[in-house]
Amino acid sequence: MSEIELPPDHPRYESLLTRHRIEAGVEKGITSLQGLIAEGRGEAFDYLLGEGTIESAARAERVAAAHLLRADHPVLSVNGNVAALVPEELVELAAVTGAELEVNLFNRTDERVERIAAHLREHGAGEVLGTDPTERIPGLSSERGRVDAEGIYRADAVCVPIEDGDRAEALAAMGKTEIVIDLNPLSRSPRNATVPVIDNVLRAIPKITAHARELESASPSELAALIEGFDREACLEAAERRIRTGGSSEPDERSAESGTDASPSSE
Ligand code: ATP
Numbered sequence: 001m002s003e004i005e006l007p008p009d010h011p012r013y014e015s016l017l018t019r020h021r022i023e024a025g026v027e028k029g030i031t032s033l034q035g036l037i038a039e040g041r042g043e044a045f046d047y048l049l050g051e052g053t054i055e056s057a058a059r060a061e062r063v064a065a066a067h068l069l070r071a072d073h074p075v076l077s078v079n080g081n082v083a084a085l086v087p088e089e090l091v092e093l094a095a096v097t098g099a100e101l102e103v104n105l106f107n108r109t110d111e112r113v114e115r116i117a118a119h120l121r122e123h124g125a126g127e128v129l130g131t132d133p134t135e136r137i138p139g140l141s142s143e144r145g146r147v148d149a150e151g152i153y154r155a156d157a158v159c160v161p162i163e164d165g166d167r168a169e170a171l172a173a174m175g176k177t178e179i180v181i182d183l184n185p186l187s188r189s190p191r192n193a194t195v196p197v198i199d200n201v202l203r204a205i206p207k208i209t210a211h212a213r214e215l216e217s218a219s220p221s222e223l224a225a226l227i228e229g230f231d232r233e234a235c236l237e238a239a240e241r242r243i244r245t246g247g248s249s250e251p252d253e254r255s256a257e258s259g260t261d262a263s264p265s266s267e
Helices: 013-028 033-049 055-070 080-085 087-097 110-122 165-173 201-215 220-228 232-245
Strands: 074-078 100-103 157-161 177-181 195-197
Touching: 013 033, 013 080, 013 201, 033 080, 033 232, 055 087, 055 157, 055 177, 055 195, 055 201, 055 220, 055 232, 074 087, 080 087, 080 110, 080 201, 087 100, 087 110, 087 201, 100 110, 157 165, 157 201, 165 177, 177 201, 195 232, 201 220
Parallel strands: 074 100, 074 157, 157 177, 177 195
Antiparallel strands: none
16 A cells, blocks of 8 residues: 555544554665564553643743754754654754754664665755764764764764664763654653653654744754753653553643644743
């Protein structure tokens, strides 16, 4: 079945779309077989979170946008799952926030990096970093730690969707502002993040972009207030609570459809 044949009125449309894109990513040689496993794990958590953006995640998405806008060298790190799921959306977020796109893979091969870079360019990207990584993330062995000198290495803010815990920890140890998008609030990656966004990348990336558009004309002090008012621990706790209680203790936890109404002032 192709993407256009997926019935949009199917109750599990988003889940079918995700599976379809990941499968197509594997066929195209941009997503690894390990990526299939990561996808399965993500789906389970998404199910438990109610397959929607919870309010605490919507808040984190706004703060993530503020960080990307405020940074001098923001970078969006792209792996095989993210490239398969949200290529166009990543290009748009990079354009709105002035961020670089860098391909950064756990199971790195030059061929797969090239394919992902080409895939992003097919979806509108200009320059894509990561094809010639000359620097290393300290503390990580071999291929896993290789990064671009002009990208992740010098970045002051990095958005790492669907990252493994080791690399998230190592990036945090480099003192970078780290925005992690991951559906599992118990995973080491969001636990190490400056801003843990507990949401599906399919929903999170477009929502961060929408917030960035709204905040484009915000003053430095407005951005600083948003950033300083953010409580990462509360955000992780809210997601875990949602998973454990099914949201029954927080009937208003789900954000509105657009997800863009969750500014701190609305609470
Ligand atoms: P850690 O090493 O941090 O404990 P892990 O072993 O759980 O992490 P992996 O299995 O390598 O990490 O990575 C998969 C992670 O990505 C999981 O936490 C999963 O919830 C998350 N994930 C998978 N698909 C998505 C998605 N579409 N959106 C957001 N997160 C996702």
